[in-house]
Amino acid sequence: MSDPETMLAGLPQDEQDLLRPLVVTTGKFWYAAMILGLICCFGLVAYLRQLRYGLGTTGLNNPEYWGIYIIDFVFFIGISHAGTLISAILRISNAEWRRSITRSAEFITVLVISFGAVQPIIDLGRPDRALNIILHAQPLSPLLWDVTSIGLYFCSCTIYLYLPMIPDLAIIRDRKIKMPGFYRVLALGYNGSPRQKHLLEKTIGVLAVAVIPVAISVHTVIGWIFALTLRPMWHSTIFGPYFVMGAIYSGIAALLIAMAILRKVYRLENYFKDAHFNNMGILLLLMSCLWAYFTFAEYLTAFYGQEAAEMRTFWDKLSGRFAWPFWIMVLFCSLIPFCLMCRKKTRNAWGTTLASCFVVIGMWLERFNIVVPTSVNPRLDLYQPAHYAPSWVELGIMAGTFSGFILLYMIASKFFPMVSIWELREGKESVVELTHRVSDYLPETLPPVGVQPAGAAAPL
Amino acid sequence: MPRWGMVIDLDKCTGCRACETACAMENNVPTASDDQLAEGRGITWMKVLIQVSGEFPQTKITHIPRPCMQCDNPPCTKVCPVKATYMAEDGIVAQIYARCIGCRYCANACPYSVKYFNYYEPHWPEGMRRQLNRDVSVRLKGVVEKCTFCHHRLQKTRESARAENRNLAEADYQPACSEICPSKAIVFGDLQNPSHRVYELSRTPRASRLMEDLGTEPKVFYLKKET
Numbered sequence: 001m002s003d004p005e006t007m008l009a010g011l012p013q014d015e016q017d018l019l020r021p022l023v024v025t026t027g028k029f030w031y032a033a034m035i036l037g038l039i040c041c042f043g044l045v046a047y048l049r050q051l052r053y054g055l056g057t058t059g060l061n062n063p064e065y066w067g068i069y070i071i072d073f074v075f076f077i078g079i080s081h082a083g084t085l086i087s088a089i090l091r092i093s094n095a096e097w098r099r100s101i102t103r104s105a106e107f108i109t110v111l112v113i114s115f116g117a118v119q120p121i122i123d124l125g126r127p128d129r130a131l132n133i134i135l136h137a138q139p140l141s142p143l144l145w146d147v148t149s150i151g152l153y154f155c156s157c158t159i160y161l162y163l164p165m166i167p168d169l170a171i172i173r174d175r176k177i178k179m180p181g182f183y184r185v186l187a188l189g190y191n192g193s194p195r196q197k198h199l200l201e202k203t204i205g206v207l208a209v210a211v212i213p214v215a216i217s218v219h220t221v222i223g224w225i226f227a228l229t230l231r232p233m234w235h236s237t238i239f240g241p242y243f244v245m246g247a248i249y250s251g252i253a254a255l256l257i258a259m260a261i262l263r264k265v266y267r268l269e270n271y272f273k274d275a276h277f278n279n280m281g282i283l284l285l286l287m288s289c290l291w292a293y294f295t296f297a298e299y300l301t302a303f304y305g306q307e308a309a310e311m312r313t314f315w316d317k318l319s320g321r322f323a324w325p326f327w328i329m330v331l332f333c334s335l336i337p338f339c340l341m342c343r344k345k346t347r348n349a350w351g352t353t354l355a356s357c358f359v360v361i362g363m364w365l366e367r368f369n370i371v372v373p374t375s376v377n378p379r380l381d382l383y384q385p386a387h388y389a390p391s392w393v394e395l396g397i398m399a400g401t402f403s404g405f406i407l408l409y410m411i412a413s414k415f416f417p418m419v420s421i422w423e424l425r426e427g428k429e430s431v432v433e434l435t436h437r438v439s440d441y442l443p444e445t446l447p448p449v450g451v452q453p454a455g456a457a458a459p460l
Numbered sequence: 461m462p463r464w465g466m467v468i469d470l471d472k473c474t475g476c477r478a479c480e481t482a483c484a485m486e487n488n489v490p491t492a493s494d495d496q497l498a499e500g501r502g503i504t505w506m507k508v509l510i511q512v513s514g515e516f517p518q519t520k521i522t523h524i525p526r527p528c529m530q531c532d533n534p535p536c537t538k539v540c541p542v543k544a545t546y547m548a549e550d551g552i553v554a555q556i557y558a559r560c561i562g563c564r565y566c567a568n569a570c571p572y573s574v575k576y577f578n579y580y581e582p583h584w585p586e587g588m589r590r591q592l593n594r595d596v597s598v599r600l601k602g603v604v605e606k607c608t609f610c611h612h613r614l615q616k617t618r619e620s621a622r623a624e625n626r627n628l629a630e631a632d633y634q635p636a637c638s639e640i641c642p643s644k645a646i647v648f649g650d651l652q653n654p655s656h657r658v659y660e661l662s663r664t665p666r667a668s669r670l671m672e673d674l675g676t677e678p679k680v681f682y683l684k685k686e687t
Contacts, residue, residue, distance in 0.1 A: 054578075054579060054580060054581070054601040054602055055562075055577070055579050055601075055602065056496075056501070056579040056580045056601070060577075060579070061499050061501050061579070062500055062501060062502075062503075062567070062573075062576050062577060063568075063573045064500070065564035065567050065568050065577060066564065066568060120563065123563070124561050124562050124563055124602070125560075125561070125562020125563075125564070125577060125578070125601070125602030125603055125604075126560065126561050126562040126602040126603060127561075129542075129559070129560075129561045130561060132542040132544075132559055132561050133541050133542060133561065135542075136542040136543050136544075136559060137541070137542070138540055138541055138542060138543040140538050140539075141538070141539050141541040141565070142539060143539065143541040143563060143565055144541045147541070225565075228539070229535065229539065229568055229569040230535055230569070230571045230674055230676075231568065231569075231571075378573040379571045379572075379573075379671070380509075380571065380572055380573060380671065382509040382510070382511055382524060382526075383509070383573060386500055387500070
């Protein structure tokens with residue numbers, strides 16, 4: 001193999017920028033990968049210990065049956081809504097600024113789903129019997145709905161990531177910069193003929209529509225896992241939509257963090273521009289308002305009824321043992337992101353990334369505040385409230401799965417361009433079409449900017 | 461088809477907890493160390509709950525023995541993804557330990573928190589192992605278990621009644637807790653059979669069930685305290 005820089009030298013500028021990570025790997029990458037790999041190994045050791053000695057190695061008890069694993073499960077699947085849902089909505093609405101962010105978003109989705117889906121299996125007392133879910137399926141169980149919808153979601157998201165990547169894979173194949181056999185197989189003989197292109201775009205369009213209900217079903221069903229039990233503060237009709245909204249919120253935040261890191265380490269300032277951060281920041285602002293609205297609605301409903309069992313959990317959250325996680329969640333999910341995102345000045349790359357960090361932590365806490373306080377407060381008030389403190393095994397597995405996701409994302413960025421090359425080019429070519437489209441919306445009699453119609457008042 | 465149920469007279473219960481012990485011995489419920497108990501991982505299929513009411517010195521203590529409520533509309537069986545818990549024809553909510561995947565969804569769904577998860581391999585002090593009940597399977601770590609109304613006793617007695625070609629009498633099938641209760645506070649039988657004591661008792665004005673408003677239709681009745 002020749003020197004990577006000379007290999008890239010003859011290529012157009014965009015290909016040089018976007019394909020460089022595939023052939024040039026810095027020392028920092030290896031360091032980061034090594035550290036993440038070590039944390040993964042630690043998580044693996046923790047899991048092996050749990051496999052050997054059972055769930056007695058966790059901080060769980062009777063009746064605190066669900067802890068860190070279920071929290072992470074909801075959290076990861078929530079993050080996965082970043083990609084596909086946002087990318088599908090932007091594609092359908094023809095938002096031009098989507099072009100450079102869809103790929104990185106879709107990668108988050110596909111990679112994080114697997115780490116989310118594995119959490120309930122880690123949580124099982126008998127993981128060796130996990131296949132019973134298929135062998136002895138009981139269709140009335142929301143857990144089974146969940147397995148079905150996550151499975152469908154994972155498949156459709158993988159296809160939805162792969163199809164729009166085919167033209168880029170063909171570019172890599174043609175440039176012969178890396179592993180020719182691998183990319184030849186993946187590119188499926190794509191050569192950019194009008195017929196292929198037409199078929200591809202049509203399929204992407206259909207998929208983008210089809211994937212939205214699937215994505216919504218996934219987090220709705222996760223909400224239902226809780227809402228369909230009779231537990232105080234779980235048994236609520238708002239949980240389905242609340243979970244979907246929270247998922248999109250944390251997803252946008254995770255995507256913003258990923259964009260900021262990619263932009264910094266791969267010098268993609270020309271592709272992830274301030275306009276992108278600004279637009280995504282507005283989405284974040286909208287979601288922070290929605291979050292506050294949903295949360296208020298949920299807690300008001302519980303409070304107003306004053307049902308004794310509900311109130312025990314309610315006060316435990318607001319002023320009891322869970323007051324810290326609760327109020328930090330409120331601060332991180334609504335106040336801080338709202339204040340940062342409502343001002344144009346702080347809606348830049350730094351501001352949105354900072355707000356996103358708060359949102360991601362806040363949304364993890366939200367899942368904690370849903371799972372734990374209800375679990376430790378049994379409905380029957382003759383029991384003492386239980387306690388919960390995660391063990392090192394649980395925290396180790398959590399650290400391992402978080403690092404595992406980041407590591408896989410890093411590795412993916414070494415094999416696939418994180419910004420869609422062909423869609424960007426198409427965006428540039430579509431300017432003519434764009435002016436045409438815009439003129440469709442407007443009255444034809446409108447004069448161009450700067451020209452005063454006859455008889456109009458002078459501008460103020 | 462009989463509907464097996466239980467009536468517990470709270471006036472008669474002295475809180476001696478003989479039912480807890482008899483239940484644990486009968487059903488091979490593993491013992492827990494002090495550490496495990498402090499972690500909140502002890503298993504008690506039958507548990508005597510304590511309700512304190514009134515202000516000192518006028519405090520009143522009620523002991524409430526709590527087996528599985530054996531609901532007619534059980535919230536736990538619906539959520540099980542593998543049908544490892546289900547309601548048998550005679551109304552008893554059963555557990556299939558060999559199929560349970562240990563997701564603990566049923567335990568979370570139970571409003572009475574009667575389900576217990578095995579966090580450890582079952583353990584008994586030396587010597588106690590030799591007197592395990594052969595009619596009840598020992599549960600391995602990682603599965604959920606709960607009171608079954610000593611269902612194995614029903615299976616046994618039903619067989620012998622069939623062999624002797626006679627109907628089941630009330631005394632033929634009694635779970636360990638009602639059998640041991642020294643003050644006869646726990647009465648067990650067929651709720652639909654007028655010749656069984658529970659038939660009358662469950663229909664007296666004193667009878668009520670825990671959290672009836674949830675609509676779970678428990679088959680365990682409590683006779684409220686009058687003294």
